[in-house]
Each structure stands twice: as C-alpha cells, then as structure tokens.
Amino acid sequence: MPQNLNRYRHILDFALASLLRRRARNFSLFALYTLILFLLASLIFFVQAIKREASLTLVNAPELVVQRMIAGRHDLIPLEYAKKISEIRGVTSVVPRLWGYYYDPVFGANYTLLVPDSDQPQPGSIIIGAGVARNQRIKQGDLLTLQTASKTALLLTVQGIYPTDSEILSSDLMVMATDDFRTMFNFPLDKATDLAVTVANQREQATVAAKIAETFPDTRPILRGEMLRTYQNLFDWRGGMLVVMFGVALLAFVIFAWDKASGLSADERQEIGILKSIGWETSDVLLLKFWEGMVISLTAFLCGVLLAYCHVFFFSALLFQQALKGWSVLYPSFTLVPTVDLYQLTILFFLTVLPYTAATIIPSWLAATVPPDTAMRS
C-alpha cells in the first residue's frame, strides 16, 4: 500500500513540476478557470439563498388573491365581488387589499404604497421601508411630500421605518392609512386593488379558486402555491441574462477542453516517449496526465467555490449588483442567509472538473501506448 501511495506522490511531484515548467500559461489557464467557476458558483449561491428566503417568508402570504382582469390587464376589483365570494362555501374571510405603485419624479424611484388590514398608521403618518429612507435621506419624524393624482401635494410624517433586516420585503414600501391612500390615487370608494381570500380547508384552495373563476369570469385567482412557485422559478436559466452567462461559461470550457483535446504538441509527445523508454508504463503516463488535469481543475473548483461563498454572503454579491439593479433607483440592501446547495455544486463539479480531466487524459492515451522501443529509434 505505501508503495502505491509513493508512486502516486512521485508522479504528482512530476506533474506539478511539469505544470510549473510552463508557469505563465498554466497559471493564466488556472486563473480563468477559477474565474468562471467563481461566477457560476456565485450564481448558484445567490439564487439558492433568495429562493430559500422566499420559501421561508412567503409561506404567510395570502392563501388566495383574486385579481380582476380587463382586456388581459390587471384592473381594480369591485368590492361587491368580495361580498359574493365570502358566500362561497369554504371561504373563511375576504379582505380587500389596497396597494399600488407611486413613481417619485424627484428621485426617479418607484415605491409600493400599501394599506394594511390592521394596525393602520394614523392618517397623515406613514411607515416607510429602509430603502425609501435611504433614497430620500429622511429619518423618523421627518416630513415627506407625495404628489397625488390630482396634482396636489400630500404631506406625510414618517412614523416609523422598517428595520433594515426586513429590507428584502419592505425596502420600497410606504404603509399608510386608507384615507391617505384613496386621496393619493383618487381611488374609487367601491373598488379595491385585489382581494385576499382565506379558505378554511387548505386542500380546498384549488376548488374554491376554480369556483371563483367560474362565478366571476373576469377574475383571476392566484394561489399561494403559485406565488411560491414563481420564486422557485426565479432566475430560470432560460432568462436572457442567464443564457448569456451560461453560454459564455460553456464556450470558455469548450475552449479549454479543445486546447487539451486537440492533441499533444510534439514536445509533449516526445516527453511521453522518453518516459516510456526509461521504464514508465502506460498506466504511469496516464496517471501523470490525470494529475495534470486534476490539479488545475480541482484547485480552480475549490478556490472558485470558496471565493464565491465569500462574495455572496460576506460581500452581498457585489459583482452582481449592477446587473440586478438594472434601471431601478431603489435597490434593497440585504444580507442573504448562507445556503449551500450540495446537489447543484456536485453537478457543477461533474460538469467542470471531470470533463477537463478527461480532456487532459484522453489525447495522451494514444501517445502513452507507444511501444517503448520507438524512443530508441528517434
């Protein structure tokens, strides 16, 4: 056994020495490889963390939200629908929701205005999200001016600011009283944005939803399960930005593997011939090539993954910020709870380390099987 281990170590020594002989080339290969793995692993960590956050917090989202659709667009829902829906068997309660968007021309930011069902702020006061406070540089007790739909100014006092820990949910929120909300948008008194429905029996949700859709053909019920599923499908690989990223990563790997697989240089071939002639067997040469491939790819993988973890969970995915921010002026600042998805990382390992190592070994196969006496003739 120690004999075998010695053999592996000696050949590893030679493999490392061989890699160091072409130092610059191998180092840049390693650096690029690590960079790509870093980006892919960062993406995996980031997306998994957000999905986890969604699945743990949105479990308390409304069970069923009923929206009204006109010409395929979301329209306001009449409150009488609420009365009729509450009469459906299985429905415990129907709560009209008032929420909407406000574009602030001064700062160019979009805010979400919301009226809570209970514990509303006093008319004239609002509770804002930390992102809003940051954006407008205001603190508790300050005054805030909003422009209503009738072009008048609405003055509101900041009663409170949601903690920064909740920014991933509340960053752009402005929570206000019903009267203020209706004043802001000239909101009709007999309508709501949508309805939040509670169903007694969880298993009947789909049935109730179907019933609602049947009774009111111009409505669209949305189940909590669907809301959660939306977040599980976030950052789907088919999305434009991700397609580009994966495409670039794939291309880079193809280039790496091509460089290796397009055959050995004359130097490398000669070297293998020499090794064979001095007593190295085919298996020894293949072990050498295996080490050469594994050293670069395994190290790049480990470094890439570790750096990605630091990047996403200690530096809040700084590099992704520009892409995620897009045109938005208000961007929530949150620290994600670290998650390690071993399944996806294992797949990443098998898609990167193994093909690269194979691409290093396979072209050498032919050269490694050369009969030892050919070296005597060269």
Place this chain on the structure above:
Amino acid sequence: MIKLAEVTKTFNSGRDNQFTAVNDISLTIRKGELTILKGPSGSGKTTLMALIGCMARPTSGRILLHDISSSFFTPTADEPTLDITSLPERFLTEIRRRSFGFIFQQFNLIKGISALENITLPAYPTGEHHTVFQKRGRELMEFLSISRHADSPVDWLSGGELQRVAIARALINSPAIIIADEPTAHLDSALSHDFMDSIARLKAEGKTILIASHDPLVYDSTVADCVLTMRDGSIIEETARP
C-alpha cells in the same frame, strides 16, 4: 547472462514494406562482460538491443535470461533461466525496469528539469521512498563527478555532462545490465575516452554491458570482452578477447 536462440524480428509482416531487422540470430551475452555490437547503420543493432533489453518481442525464436530474479520468478537449480519471449507486457516491463538500464544515442533527457530529477525519474513509478532514490541519485552523480550540477536544469549542461547524466539515469534502479546505443556519437575523443573509463568502472562493479557502436574508439577498446559484427540483420563475425 542472456541467451538468444534463433531470434528473428520482422516489421510489417505480410505487407509490401515487410522488413526483417534481425535475422535468425543466436548468441550469448555473458555476465559481467562488455559486449560490443559493431556494424553500419541499418544492420539491426538497435533492434537487437531492443529485443535483448525487453523493449520489444521477437517474431520468432527465444530469449532466455539467466540469473535474473523478479517478483514473480526466482531462479532455482532446476529452472535457472526465464524465458521472456512470450511474457505478458506487465511482467516484461517489470523485468526491464529492474534489470536493465538504457543509454540512448540522443540522451533523451527531459528539458526544463534538473539533472537530479532526470536521473531519479525512472524510479518514480517504483514506489520506493523518495529519500532512498534521491540518495542513490546523488551517489551516482558523485561517482560520475557531476555532483555540482545536481539542481541545474539539463539545458545548461555540456555534451559530456549530459552523457554522464544519461549514464547515471541508466543506473538509478541498480540494474544488472546496461545497454548503450551509439554513446559516443556526440562526443569528442577526450570525452569518448572518459566514457569508456566510466564503462570500465561499471564493469569492475560486476555489471554486464552491451554497447552498439561504429566508433573504433569503442570497439577497439581494451575493455571490451567480445565484439560482434553485424550486417543486414545477422552476425557475421564474433571476436572474443581473452
């Protein structure tokens, strides 16, 4: 001792370019002796050495090794010889690694690594502890007076120094038999004399040596015990020195 019985080696048999490199050769290489293979290029010297050195298999005939032991064969009184003619590849390689050391015409050293690394390279797959063969390597360098170049890349060495590195490499696994192919081809007279001196010292240590050369400095040397002249794949003359 190595015995060849009616050994023939044909390349590309059955095709248009069929070529017989070694034609029905029978000879005995005696233990502890320096045997020289003399002859023009194309006479089959290299092929014959490849056959003797377990690098290639004969097309017909038998090759027997005497006084060679390995992990799978121990010579006994009844069975003193090992027939390597149809030995499986793995065993053949093991015998070659243990018992034979090769010095190639072109030296065949690996550029970019140090002399010591080149010398110890054949020992890497054997599984010995590295301190053991490194020590042996340094001792060999001492023996051949190239110790000061131990850590220099071989690219920096002169022809004579490279020759000695090649010799040291051939000796790293302490083989019983040394085979050298045109060793003085790239050396001037002074270095060639140095080479033959090294060979004499190795012979004094009990090694069996086989050299192929068309350099008179080698085959006329007093150190040689037996000179075999080859032509067109056959041995046409055998001169044994008393």
Place this chain on the structure above:
Amino acid sequence: MREFNSMTKSYFKHLPAMRLSTLYISFTIAAVVLSLLMVIHASYRQTAAQRKIQERADLVANLKLTDLCLFTEARYTRHPAMSDSFAPFQDYPGALEHFPSGSLVSPPMRNYATKP
C-alpha cells in the same frame, strides 16, 4: 514571460525545500477543510437567522405581502407573483423587454383552468 518565470522561481527558492506534492496536498486539504467549514458556517448562520426570518414571515402576514422586494424597476418585476404574462409588453403590441431584471424574472406559472 521570462521575468515572470524567474520572479516566481526566486520566490519559491526562499521557501523551505518542500516537495511540490507536499505543498499541493496541504493546500488541497486546507481548501477541503475550508469547504467543510463553509457548510458548517452556513448551517450555523441559518439557525442563528431563524428569529429574523420569523420576523420577516410575520411582516408578510401582517401586511399581506405576496412578493420579495428585489427589482423595483417595473410592476411586473416588483411583484412577479401578481403579474400577468402581458405586463412586460404593456407599452405596445410586440414591445421588446427593456428592463434588465425582466430577463431574470420569468413569467409566473399558472396551473389550472383560467389562462390569461
């Protein structure tokens, strides 16, 4: 390139004479240990964050929220769970997606009778 080579060579000379394989194996073991620590760290932080997550879940219940606040660019990126498939094309028929986060947010999945 030659300068780079000689520079790194001179650096390595100052290191204690260690076998390359020893260096590499130690480095790899360290990296693997760090990876294990990473997993442990993640698990620890998850447990530690449970209270905060519960607070956030309570906020969702109180305000009847349906979405995370990730992209405030457009309606359908701010509330992807509430949006319909037409929202990205709201400006005119055949409009191209012009919000970067729109390429990250996929259309919501609906699984029963009422298709938009």
